[in-house]
Amino acid sequence: MEMLIYYIKLSIHNIKRHTLFFTLMITTLALGIAVLLANLAILKVMSSDPIPQKSDKIFSVNMTTWPETKGDNSEPLHILRYRDAMHILKSDIPTYSLIHYESNVYTRAVESKSLSRFGATTRATTQAFFQLTNAPFEYGQSWENENAFEVVIGADLNQKLFGGINSVGKNIEIDNKLFRIVGVLKPWHLKPLFYHASERRAFNKTDDLFAPIEVALDNSWGIGARASSTEMYNASSETREKNVFYLQAFVQLDTQQQKTEFQNYLDSYSQSLKDAGEHPFDINNKLYNVNEWLTKNKVVDDKILAFALATLLFLAVCIFNASSLLLARYHSAKFETGLRRAIGASKKQIFLQGSIESIIIGTICAFFSIVIGWIFLKLSLSLFPYLTDIANFDMQLMIMGICIAIATSFISALYPLIRASNSNISSEIK
Amino acid sequence: MLKMNSISRIFRTDTIQTHALRDFNLNVTEGEFVAVTGPSGSGKSTFLNVAGLLDTFDGGSYELDGVNVKGLSDDELSHLRNEKIGFIFQSYNLIPDFNIFDNVDMPLRYRGFNAKERKRRIESALELVGLASRQKYLPSQLSGGQQQRIAIARALAGEPKILLADEPTGNLDSLMARQVMELLHSLNEQGSTIIMVTHDPDQARAIKRNVQVIDGQITDMSIYAPLTSAQTA
Ligand SMILES: Nc1ncnc2c1ncn2[C@@H]1O[C@H](COP(=O)(O)OP(=O)(O)OP(=O)(O)O)[C@@H](O)[C@H]1O
Ligand SMILES: [Mg+2]
Numbered sequence: 147m148e149m150l151i152y153y154i155k156l157s158i159h160n161i162k163r164h165t166l167f168f169t170l171m172i173t174t175l176a177l178g179i180a181v182l183l184a185n186l187a188i189l190k191v192m193s194s195d196p197i198p199q200k201s202d203k204i205f206s207v208n209m210t211t212w213p214e215t216k217g218d219n220s221e222p223l224h225i226l227r228y229r230d231a232m233h234i235l236k237s238d239i240p241t242y243s244l245i246h247y248e249s250n251v252y253t254r255a256v257e258s259k260s261l262s263r264f265g266a267t268t269r270a271t272t273q274a275f276f277q278l279t280n281a282p283f284e285y286g287q288s289w290e291n292e293n294a295f296e297v298v299i300g301a302d303l304n305q306k307l308f309g310g311i312n313s314v315g316k317n318i319e320i321d322n323k324l325f326r327i328v329g330v331l332k333p334w335h336l337k338p339l340f341y342h343a344s345e346r347r348a349f350n351k352t353d354d355l356f357a358p359i360e361v362a363l364d365n366s367w368g369i370g371a372r373a374s375s376t377e378m379y380n381a382s383s384e385t386r387e388k389n390v391f392y393l394q395a396f397v398q399l400d401t402q403q404q405k406t407e408f409q410n411y412l413d414s415y416s417q418s419l420k421d422a423g424e425h426p427f428d429i430n431n432k433l434y435n436v437n438e439w440l441t442k443n444k445v446v447d448d449k450i451l452a453f454a455l456a457t458l459l460f461l462a463v464c465i466f467n468a469s470s471l472l473l474a475r476y477h478s479a480k481f482e483t484g485l486r487r488a489i490g491a492s493k494k495q496i497f498l499q500g501s502i503e504s505i506i507i508g509t510i511c512a513f514f515s516i517v518i519g520w521i522f523l524k525l526s527l528s529l530f531p532y533l534t535d536i537a538n539f540d541m542q543l544m545i546m547g548i549c550i551a552i553a554t555s556f557i558s559a560l561y562p563l564i565r566a567s568n569s570n571i572s573s574e575i576k
Numbered sequence: 577m578l579k580m581n582s583i584s585r586i587f588r589t590d591t592i593q594t595h596a597l598r599d600f601n602l603n604v605t606e607g608e609f610v611a612v613t614g615p616s617g618s619g620k621s622t623f624l625n626v627a628g629l630l631d632t633f634d635g636g637s638y639e640l641d642g643v644n645v646k647g648l649s650d651d652e653l654s655h656l657r658n659e660k661i662g663f664i665f666q667s668y669n670l671i672p673d674f675n676i677f678d679n680v681d682m683p684l685r686y687r688g689f690n691a692k693e694r695k696r697r698i699e700s701a702l703e704l705v706g707l708a709s710r711q712k713y714l715p716s717q718l719s720g721g722q723q724q725r726i727a728i729a730r731a732l733a734g735e736p737k738i739l740l741a742d743e744p745t746g747n748l749d750s751l752m753a754r755q756v757m758e759l760l761h762s763l764n765e766q767g768s769t770i771i772m773v774t775h776d777p778d779q780a781r782a783i784k785r786n787v788q789v790i791d792g793q794i795t796d797m798s799i800y801a802p803l804t805s806a807q808t809a
Contacts, residue, residue, distance in 0.1 A: 148690065149685070149688070482671055489657070489730070490655065490683050490686045491658075492650055492653075492655070493650045493654075571631070572625040576665065576666060
């Protein structure tokens with residue numbers, strides 16, 4: 147203990163004695179770590195598991211149903227026709243199954259004196275949506291009847307329309323129709339937004355409004371995301387009978403047996419379409435679990451992966467630089483090291499003292515790394531505007547930053563220290 | 577106290593081998609004061625470095641205070657160095673930006689004494705060399721002779737079994753050299769065992785036992801009376 151205090155005292159003395167040198171060294175390391183941290187912060191949101199409790203049990207349904215022979219049809223489609231989607235809902239193999247499409251509506255609270263409406267990103271879906279995604283309810287619950295004029299709203303919209311109170315039972319108006327609020331969600335940060343990871347929407351916010359899909363279609367709420375069709379249609383209400391591909395389907399399959407059965411269920415459906423002459427393709431239906439689905443949609447940007455590699459290399463260069471700086475410093479401190487050895491310090495003790503010094507430097511370095519890294523993050527977010535609100539330095543990342551700083555500082559010191567503690571004593575002092 | 581038997585030390589470089597010590601025998605008993613003389617390059621410093629465990633040796637055996645040092649680990653050697661040996665170098669080797677107190681404190685730190693014990697030892701060592709009032713001074717604020725006395729205090733503070741001095745007065749003018757020699761003699765009278773390398777025949781003459789190193793070997797181990805040793809030296 148006493149020794150530790152002595153080492154700390156010596157280290158602080160050393161750092162004070164060579165301020166310029168250590169400033170240079172700390173700056174070198176801090177820059178390298180800062181760039182890495184900024185990069186990790188972005189990578190972390192991009193690659194996080196949005197629903198870790200069951201990400202391996204929730205699957206995006208991709209099917210071979212496309213009737214046209216033009217274009218590349220080797221890959222199954224993640225967007226489905228209404229009748230394909232209905233076939234999925236009909237199965238009782240999955241624990242939960244949902245279908246959805248994205249829409250946008252304007253709405254206002256009926257009781258409000260103001261006539262101004264708020265735009266609301268809308269998910270037209272089925273009630274299992276809430277169970278499958280573990281959507282957090284603040285008040286109320288899901289609708290029970292898929293044909294009811296009932297909606298669930300998100301925390302933001304509830305704030306805008308009702309000032310955040312329990313608005314269950316209140317009515318809102320959409321396109322001159324009345325909808326009753328049956329549920330209000332808590333603030334819900336789903337990153338990435340796995341249920342709509344395609345079309346680069348993985349970092350969009352969760353929706354403002356959730357409504358039964360049948361009602362949405364009856365009222366022809368527009369389709370706000372990718373839709374492909376082989377037939378003309380004028381409104382979403384016409385899509386039920388037409389070859390319009392726009393619905394996404396997700397199922398929860400808790401066991402391997404469920405998964406196999408459901409795969410067979412899909413395959414025999416696609417086969418029956420083929421037999422009926424609707425498409426000519428080999429059956430290639432796929433069930434991607436959440437993380438596979440995110441990977442497939444390249445949620446982690448290639449740019450950022452390449453950048454991560456570059457930052458790692460940059461850090462290696464910084465370590466190398468710091469190490470050669472230290473080598474020079476230990477070289478000029480040879481006399482003191484030799485003297486300490488001569489009067490009874492062991493190699494171990496010399497090494498330990500140097501290690502303590504490097505840890506102290508690492509700690510100082512950590513502070514600057516986090517500050518500079520945060521600035522870098524804010525700067526680099528201009529490249530990824532859709533991450534602006536969510537990429538940040540959380541506790542975990544800062545602790546990681548501290549560990550990296552201490553580790554890099556120690557690694558830089560390692561070789562110079564081994565050299566110093568093993569140098570010949572008698573040749574250093576006369 | 578110190579027993580060297582047929583020690584050899586060979587320095588190898590790419591092209592040459594230097595037998596710095598060969599068949600080197602020496603036996604020093606407790607309380608002795610030994611002056612080591614000899615021509616430049618004869619191996620005096622090499623001997624002192626081996627004796628002080630700063631350097632290894634290639635053959636022979638060496639026993640220090642009853643401990644055979646062959647094959648000891650670095651930890652054990654460092655510990656022996658710290659506990660049993662006090663070094664005095666020609667160029668003092670004080671750390672310039674540590675004050676006197678902290679310089680003398682250094683070996684005690686590695687010994688693991690508590691603060692109180694260290695303070696006691698530092699003060700009494702500084703007392704012994706007559707510089708007790710200079711604790712807060714930096715080395716540069718002292719004369720060469722005073723700095724060497726501080727270095728001696730540092731060597732003494734750990735109460736070593738043996739003091740090893742390599743030309744301790746080599747950098748000092750004659751007046752200051754005399755003060756340092758008086759100090760070493762009085763330490764010897766109080767019981768310290770001292771081995772000192774010197775080039776100064778007058779200093780050697782004043783020391784009871786003289787050994788001469790020539791070509792890495794001790795060629796003369798007889799004990800002379802101060803006067804006769806002056807004639808042969
Ligand atoms: N580290 C070393 N590597 C190679 N040769 C060495 C080394 N140290 C000493 N020597 C050689 O060993 C021999 C003895 O050197 P040493 O320093 O012991 O002599 P010395 O008697 O102390 O001389 P001086 O009186 O000049 O101090 C010399 O020939 C020297 O060149
Ligand atoms: Mg010498």
